[in-house]
Amino acid sequence: MAQTFQPFEMERMMSKWENAVEYNLSESGVHPMIIRELIDDADDIDALLDTEINYPQANGLPALRERIAALYEESRPEQVLVTVGCIEANYLALHTLLEPGDEMAMMLPNYMQLWGVARNRGIQIRPFYLREENDWALDMGDAVTEKTRLIAVCNPNNPTGYILTEDEMDEIVRQAERVGAWILADEVYAGTERLTDRETPSFRGRYDRVLANGSLSKAYGIPGLRIGWTVGPENTVDDMWARREYITISAGMLSNKLAEIALRPQVRRRILRRTRDYIRRGYPVLEEWMNSQGGLFDVVPPQAAAIAFVRYHLNVNSTEFVNRLIREKSVLIVPGDQFGMDRHFRISYGLSPERLEPALERIEELLNEYTAS
Ligand SMILES: Cc1ncc(COP(=O)(O)O)c(C=O)c1O
Known part of the structure; x- marks a missing residue:
């Protein structure tokens, strides 16, 4: 029905x-x-003007995937898929890892994309909460069960701006490990810290079954490039890529090029x-x-x-x-x-x-x- x-x-x-x-x-x-703020080097501008406006490598230009991999511990370019924003990475993750009828645990409040996608696919959602009365501290309750296939977190969090403590991250990993669930970590706000220069650490590297999703939209202030990514186990990332062939094929060539510039360490x-x-x-x-x-x-x-x-x-x-x-x-x-x-x-x-x-x-x-x- x-x-x-x-x-x-x-x-x-x-x-x-x-x-x-x-x-x-x-x-x-x-x-x-x-754009002028992003590129201030005449050689880079020339190189852009000489770019063939072809399809880029569909999973992202190798130079860009290298830059993205370098942001994460022990990650290689083959473990990166460049997507059209973090929103596509999230969407593909849910379609790749879950089937209708599966159960997922989801942090609330949250960016409600995954909530809506899950509802539209007939995936059961068990919420857990950041509690306002505790300054948005994590309360996992009994959301994670033996049936949980995926735990969706947003860290730093939209809409509260809350950053999980190390203990809270450990708790989420412990619960995922206990039942063998994936962690889908939307980390699009990493790098936007207000009170510290320490970048919010990733879930990647803490557990095998993690997809770390990010983009250039928030911390980099260039949402119009529509460049995001997922970083995870190579075969899972490849499965996501296979699903993406039906929708967008790839992100844009110029966006790939500009994104590579944005991720050079000094830029x-x-x-x-x-x-x-x-x-x-x-x-x-x-x-x-x-x-x-x-x-x-x-x-x-x-x-x-x-x-x-x-x-x-x-x-x-x-x-x-x-x-x-x-x-x-x-x-x-x-x-x-x-x-x-x-x-x-x-x-x-x-x-x-x-x-x-x-x-x-x-x-x-x-x-x-x-x-x-
Ligand atoms: C938590 C979260 N994830 C993903 C997105 C989508 O971002 P993008 O522009 O990278 O697709 C947003 C946008 O607001 C967001 O808040």
Whole structure:
């Protein structure tokens, strides 16, 4: 029996509005780079202009896969598949590792892609939680059972910006080992740390059955390249590649080339510095604004990513609030409903103060209309 299609509510709303509103505070990465900021070397520009716009090697240019492999412990280019964003890597992982009827454990709150894909494929989801009342500490509960085939984690986490402790990572690995489950680690926010220069460690290298997925969209501020990847056991990565032949064949040639440049160690360092500068300059602006709203908000300060997941004390539904915000104030944020947590919203702060401050003023105008009534 055909089941009702579960759309990806957050991406649907963002796709429709992010380029239509005056202030987009729904994005979880920092303000994107321009090409000129990425390439500043005349030889690189020449080499790009001389590039044949052919299909690249379908699993990713070897030079790019080498750069990606170098980011992980004991990893080789054959264990890397370059994908169209991290979103494709996640999608392929679920289609490769799980069958309808299988059971997976999933961290919540989370980017709800895997939740929707699992529902659409008839995969049973057993949630486990980051607990707001414990500053988003991990609570695995009894989510992992003998039937669990995969444990889906997002670290650093979207939407909370929480980074798992070493003990929490060990706990997840222990539970996976106990039942022989895969760990699907969406690590797209590694490199966006706000409070430390230590990059969030990967699950890769801690256990055999790990797929570590990442991309250039968040920590690198170049989402429009649409370059992501998975790193895992070679045969599993090859199985994912086989499935991808039906959808996109490969990511783009120019994107592969530009991505290789972005991942050269000295360029990468410069880009991550830029990202962290946005994040570290932006959060105090948001924090000061929240503090000036008379106790309306509670937030556990995010440790990473350019987003805060904020609880508000107002008797209004989050989707209703955001719909008014879009239509009346031309500002987009993400309603908590889209993470299954009403009375919250996710708001971006990875923008320059000149962009952030006027957007916050408009949100305040709408809030004032609610508090006055
Ligand atoms: C946790 C997470 N994974 C994957 C993605 C998709 O990213 P990409 O642009 O790399 O496809 C996002 C985007 O917001 C995300 O938050």
